[in-house]
Amino acid sequence: MFERYTKVMKKAILTLPIAMLVASHGTPAALGQTLAPSQPAVSQRDGSHDFDWLAGKWHMTFRRLRKPLTGSHDWYSFEGSVENRSLWNGGGNFESGRLNSPLGAIDFATLRLYDATKHEWSIYWVTAKNGLGLPPEVGSFDEHGVGKFYCWNDSYEGRTIASRYIWTPVGPPKHYHFEQAFSTDHGTTWEVNWISDVYRTSG
Numbered sequence: 001m002f003e004r005y006t007k008v009m010k011k012a013i014l015t016l017p018i019a020m021l022v023a024s025h026g027t028p029a030a031l032g033q034t035l036a037p038s039q040p041a042v043s044q045r046d047g048s049h050d051f052d053w054l055a056g057k058w059h060m061t062f063r064r065l066r067k068p069l070t071g072s073h074d075w076y077s078f079e080g081s082v083e084n085r086s087l088w089n090g091g092g093n094f095e096s097g098r099l100n101s102p103l104g105a106i107d108f109a110t111l112r113l114y115d116a117t118k119h120e121w122s123i124y125w126v127t128a129k130n131g132l133g134l135p136p137e138v139g140s141f142d143e144h145g146v147g148k149f150y151c152w153n154d155s156y157e158g159r160t161i162a163s164r165y166i167w168t169p170v171g172p173p174k175h176y177h178f179e180q181a182f183s184t185d186h187g188t189t190w191e192v193n194w195i196s197d198v199y200r201t202s203g
Helices: 002-025
Strands: 056-065 075-087 093-100 105-113 121-129 137-141 147-156 159-171 175-183 191-202
Touching: 075 105, 121 147, 137 159
Parallel strands: none
Antiparallel strands: 056 075, 056 191, 075 093, 093 105, 105 121, 121 137, 137 147, 147 159, 159 175, 175 191
């Protein structure tokens, strides 16, 4: 009986400092630990051809938030054109085009690469002005044709953020919708800052 009592008391004494620390300072996040964001389950379906529909030429309309993450609701609009082609029998996709932004033309390219082991796409954004953007957005399409791609360690104007791309079919194969969003709270809330609709012109 005495030995059992001793074991219980030792356990209580060992856990007491942790309980007191959490009670006085809050959750592990408040103690300086970054909680892992809630991420969607990795798809196990073969998605190697999920971007085949993009092959060809497209006309693009855009709405862009002028000052993201400031609480602003000031948007501006512009248009652009893009051409896509598939690589490696669907395992990759390359896109290049020009956006006619009122702040100046943006010559850009996007490289999408498929990891057949993880069943995920990695999306790399490149501009003639700023070069290759890293790290990539990573994700997959679901059974409804909606693609969601995340970068949990992105940055914007010196701030560490999470970013997200969402592709949604509207009137496939001729019309798709795209949105980009940023989060400053590990994906709890998102602010959409880039909205695009793409319309097939050929291919």
